[in-house]
Amino acid sequence: MNIQFSKDIPLNNQFDIIVVGGGPSGCAAAISAAREGASVLLIESTGALGGMGTNGLVPAWCPFSDRTKVVYRGIALEVFEKAKANMKHVKAGDLDWVPIDPEALKRVYDQMVVDAGVTVLFNTQVVSAVNTDKKIEYIVATNKAGILAYQSKIYIDCTGDADLVAMSGLSFEYGEEGSGEVQPSTQCxxxxxxxxxxxxxxxxxxxxxxxxxxxxxxxxxxxxxxxxxxxxxxxxxxxxxxxxxxxxxxxxxxxxxxxxxxxxxxxxxxxxxxxxxxxxxxxxxxxxxxxxxAPSMGIRDSRRIIGEYKITFKDYIERRSFPDEIGRNCYFLDVHHSIDKNEKIINGESNGEEEWESYSDGESHGIPYRSLIPKNIKNLLVAGRSIACEHRVQGSVRVMPVCLVTGQAAGTAATLACDTFDVRDIDTNNLRNILRRNGAYIE
Ligand SMILES: Cc1cc2nc3c(=O)[nH]c(=O)nc-3n(C[C@H](O)[C@H](O)[C@H](O)COP(=O)(O)OP(=O)(O)OC[C@H]3O[C@@H](n4cnc5c(N)ncnc54)[C@H](O)[C@@H]3O)c2cc1C
CATH class of the missing domain: 3.30.310 (TATA-Binding Protein)
Structure with missing residues (x-):
């Protein structure tokens, strides 16, 4: 049964860009947009930034290097180095599988968003998006103050579940193609x-x-x-x-x-x-x-957007580069096994690795800007684990170093799109130059 519910609610329209979700992708998006001069509101449903790396108690960073060089740079590397500096037992030069102190990481994100001038709204859940003419007009959120609306020029969905995409009525994929099965979850x-x-x-x-x-x-x-x-x-x-x-x-x-x-x-x-x-x-x-x-359930995958470009398994295998790429990724295809395969694993007949693909030293593939752009909407970008890709590729791009990279790109692109309210109307060479200037690894 459905009911109609209507109420006059306050509208806040003082921000250029609203980022929803304060995990790695959302923090990087908010920091990069604010550093580029935009006024930014970051809305987070829990009481701390960092997403899976803090509230999810994920205990280690996936590798930052391709074993020959650092691949995830810019804000990603900044967060990583600052977090690492708090870990006395970690060597300064360590890049791969570095442990995470979740309390220290919360403070790193807090300080970086505050220093960038981002306004943070904790304990606030975005529950609806109101769209007209292929644009989000405003979003609706709830918190202790009640039900409130927020309006900006550009929105960035960093919820990990593509919530804004779903709330906007846009199509998405969920889980494995065909079966719809998602990777298992883990409460760390x-x-x-x-x-x-x-x-x-x-x-x-x-x-x-x-x-x-x-x-x-x-x-x-x-x-x-x-x-x-x-x-x-x-x-x-x-x-x-x-x-x-x-x-x-x-x-x-x-x-x-x-x-x-x-x-x-x-x-x-x-x-x-x-x-x-x-x-x-x-x-x-x-x-x-x-x-x-962990207070937050460890969700590995759920919705993925239908984007202007879908990164495919073939792209991954071919180590493909793209003219509009905003970063590179070298992490292996880390798709956790389905319940059907568990018996083989527990009996020692498999360690699940036959489905994994990984690169040799120095190899990586590009992440095109278009994979952050959901189809059929003008003023929305997506970063983090729900970017447009095939399910197996999501097993790789879902990890935190990659999410930080897509977050930084989305935040910078959103700033460039503020004049036209359309994320397709930006010069991707300019985007790439700004990202490169700000430390990103763009070949
Ligand atoms: C069990 C597990 C183990 C992992 N292990 C590793 C690992 O070892 N190393 C590694 O690098 N990566 C690892 N990952 C992957 C990685 O941690 C996540 O995929 C990554 O954090 C995703 O980043 P994100 O910014 O897209 O989303 P998240 O980190 O999930 O952050 C999303 C944020 O948005 C908020 N949010 C969601 N919906 C709303 C809403 N409607 N309104 C307001 N706020 C909202 C959430 O509270 C959350 O803070 C692991 C993941 C899991 C689940």
């Missing part, structure tokens, strides 16, 4: 009072290491939610290990009931995994303490 967590000596000197816990204890825990059936050996982990602080471990299948991040159920199950999974670690690795985890599970 942190364990403290870990014995660091044994952490460093025991077989590394990882699904690629079939002799490690995670396989014993998963096979034991004593911990019924620990059904697979996915177990990335990093030392994120003194005696404290962050875990990106375990899988929850069939979580639909666009369905709040599905996410709520997953959060309850995810907290149980983290507890069971911790109990298993205590039992199977008592020297390392015997005295340890489960200090936090």
């Amino acid at each position: 967590f942190a364990i403290t009072n870990v014995d660091e000596y044994h952490y460093h000197n025991s077989p590394f816990l990882h699904m690629n290491n079939p002799d490690c204890a995670i396989y014993d825990i998963a096979r034991s059936e004593k911990y019924p939610l620990v059904v697979d050996p996915h177990c990335c982990n990093s030392l994120i602080g003194p005696r404290t290990v962050g875990f990106n471990a375990g899988h929850l299948w069939n979580v639909d991040s666009t369905n709040p009931f599905s996410v709520s159920e997953a959060l309850i199950k995810g907290r149980q999974l983290a507890y069971q995994l911790h109990q298993g670690l205590k039992e199977y690795l008592p020297e390392t985890y015997g005295a340890s303490y489960l200090i936090a599970t």
